[in-house]
Amino acid sequence: MSESTEAAPAVGFFGEGPWLRILAPTLLALLFLGAWEMMVRVREIPPYILPGPIAIWQTLLRDWASLSVSLLITLKITFMALSVAAILGLALAILFAQSRIIELSLFPFAVILQVTPIVAIAPLIIIWVDDIAISLLICAWIVAFFPILSNTTVGLNSADHNLKDLFKLYRASRWQVLTRLLLPSALPYFLAGLRISGGLALIGAIVAEFVAGTGGSASGLAYRILEAGYQLQIPRMFAALVLVSATGIAIFLALSLLTHLLLRNWHESAMGRGDRR
Amino acid sequence: MSPRRPLLSLAGVSKRYATGTLALNGIDLTIMPGDFIALLGPSGCGKSTLLRLIAGLTAPSGGTMEWPTTTHDAGGEAERDIGFVFQEPTLMPWASVIRNVALPLELAGMKRREAEERAAEWIARVDLKGFEKAYPRALSGGMRMRVSIARALVTRPRILLMDEPFAALDEITRFRLNNDLVQLWAQERFTVIFVTHSVFESVYLAERIVVMAPRPGRIAEEVRITAPAERGEEFRTSPEYAAQCRTVSHALSSAMGGAHE
Numbered sequence: 001m002s003e004s005t006e007a008a009p010a011v012g013f014f015g016e017g018p019w020l021r022i023l024a025p026t027l028l029a030l031l032f033l034g035a036w037e038m039m040v041r042v043r044e045i046p047p048y049i050l051p052g053p054i055a056i057w058q059t060l061l062r063d064w065a066s067l068s069v070s071l072l073i074t075l076k077i078t079f080m081a082l083s084v085a086a087i088l089g090l091a092l093a094i095l096f097a098q099s100r101i102i103e104l105s106l107f108p109f110a111v112i113l114q115v116t117p118i119v120a121i122a123p124l125i126i127i128w129v130d131d132i133a134i135s136l137l138i139c140a141w142i143v144a145f146f147p148i149l150s151n152t153t154v155g156l157n158s159a160d161h162n163l164k165d166l167f168k169l170y171r172a173s174r175w176q177v178l179t180r181l182l183l184p185s186a187l188p189y190f191l192a193g194l195r196i197s198g199g200l201a202l203i204g205a206i207v208a209e210f211v212a213g214t215g216g217s218a219s220g221l222a223y224r225i226l227e228a229g230y231q232l233q234i235p236r237m238f239a240a241l242v243l244v245s246a247t248g249i250a251i252f253l254a255l256s257l258l259t260h261l262l263l264r265n266w267h268e269s270a271m272g273r274g275d276r277r
Numbered sequence: 278m279s280p281r282r283p284l285l286s287l288a289g290v291s292k293r294y295a296t297g298t299l300a301l302n303g304i305d306l307t308i309m310p311g312d313f314i315a316l317l318g319p320s321g322c323g324k325s326t327l328l329r330l331i332a333g334l335t336a337p338s339g340g341t342m343e344w345p346t347t348t349h350d351a352g353g354e355a356e357r358d359i360g361f362v363f364q365e366p367t368l369m370p371w372a373s374v375i376r377n378v379a380l381p382l383e384l385a386g387m388k389r390r391e392a393e394e395r396a397a398e399w400i401a402r403v404d405l406k407g408f409e410k411a412y413p414r415a416l417s418g419g420m421r422m423r424v425s426i427a428r429a430l431v432t433r434p435r436i437l438l439m440d441e442p443f444a445a446l447d448e449i450t451r452f453r454l455n456n457d458l459v460q461l462w463a464q465e466r467f468t469v470i471f472v473t474h475s476v477f478e479s480v481y482l483a484e485r486i487v488v489m490a491p492r493p494g495r496i497a498e499e500v501r502i503t504a505p506a507e508r509g510e511e512f513r514t515s516p517e518y519a520a521q522c523r524t525v526s527h528a529l530s531s532a533m534g535g536a537h538e
Binding site: 160162163165166167168169170171172176180181184187265266267 | 333334363367370371372385412414
């Protein structure tokens with residue numbers, strides 16, 4: 001046989017070469033931080049207006065003990081909200097795929113949940129739910145839920161119609177069609193939804209914490225930002241903000257890696273350039 | 278009782294779509310076991326619809342379809358052991374070659390190991406030994422089509438339905454797959470119904486060519502092809518081949534002439 005396959009070159013999971021992907025933004029970030037530090041020093045801007053990156057870094061190290069506790073609390077709420085959103089989103093999407101009537105009746109309510117600003121309903125949820133941690137979890141979940149539901153619904157409906165015919169021809173059961181055809185077809189869509197929801201769950205958790213303004217020991221990063229703001233400890237406020245951003249980036253990278261590992265063998269989106277046919 | 282009963286007979290079969298279009302009208306066709314039938318016609322003559330009717334993927338609007346030699350299950354639906362090859366390879370991109378070929382067996386409840394053993398045999402028979410673990414995206418168009426054929430044959434169907442399977446392939450690959458298909462058919466003697474719009478392909482492959490006409494889709498004429506049992510490249514360049522291509526070509530143009538173009 002003359003038909004042959006080409007070896008697939010190893011490519012980073014964002015496409016492109018790995019070097020440019022890491023080097024270019026790192027250089028830009030260093031340049032930006034350098035300019036920031038220079039400006040703060042040359043113009044002698046006081047730290048309660050704008051602290052330099054070095055001062056922020058020192059505060060981060062100094063206050064790590066209290067900040068890391070808050071980080072863990074925020075992380076816990078974010079991950080729990082994301083997990084519940086993923087499980088419920090997937091389950092509801094499967095239910096939609098089984099019955100058009102259920103989809104038509106429930107989908108509008110999912111949209112209402114999505115378009116209602118979380119800042120507006122967070123106070124109500126905090127009033128209604130006694131346990132503050134659970135009310136934060138519900139707020140984060142509301143924000144994270146919709147992308148997973150809507151993406152997975154699209155994914156389940158996008159299975160190749162010829163493959164559907166093939167399953168029909170071999171008299172596959174509903175269960176076989178679901179597990180062997182619909183779910184694998186929906187996997188790339190589900191993962192795309194999960195990547196969006198990962199960031200949203202964090203934002204939802206932070207927003208809810210802001211609204212709740214919880215005090216005491218069990219408070220997340222948003223409360224640290226508020227508290228530092230009230231006390232004019234601006235470097236500490238920035239340090240907490242850095243942790244929020246870093247968490248968001250870490251969640252995105254982790255979910256991107258998961259997507260790459262699950263899809264690299266077969267899906268276009270997880271393949272590098274020049275690796276496509 | 279005649280010694281050979283037909284595998285399938287269609288009498289006055291018609292198909293009208295929900296939109297009101299009459300896709301097929303008054304189809305009478307008797308298919309004997311071991312036949313290699315080509316359904317030849319222009320696009321819109323309902324040849325793919327006829328194939329889907331035979332596969333049971335869509336129900337006829339009128340007429341009768343009988344499978345005299347098959348037993349009926351409790352639901353009244355015949356167990357017909359059909360293999361189907363689509364225009365596109367229609368493979369599951371998330372599954373390796375062997376998982377794709379083993380699919381029909383596993384859907385029927387066979388254990389994974391046994392299904393994969395049988396699948397491996399058929400992968401070897403379509404010349405893809407060594408590619409069992411490859412994913413479809415790593416294969417060329419011709420190789421994907423071979424996987425599709427292996428998957429259709431792995432259940433040892435009594436009838437293989439093919440819907441313009443090689444239309445999207447380049448000519449060299451198409452010729453090779455034509456040869457391989459004729460060889461497989463000579464060895465196994467399953468029944469084949471092959472939809473094509475190529476006169477040359479139909480004469481090269483089939484024993485019976487059913488020429489169809491459009492609007493509404495109907496059978497215009499049937500041409501029998503006489504050819505050596507072992508068809509090969511010599512047949513493709515022989516004068517008999519050329520003569521029969523001419524006959525079929527004439528039949529096709531008179532079928533087209535009857536339509537309102």
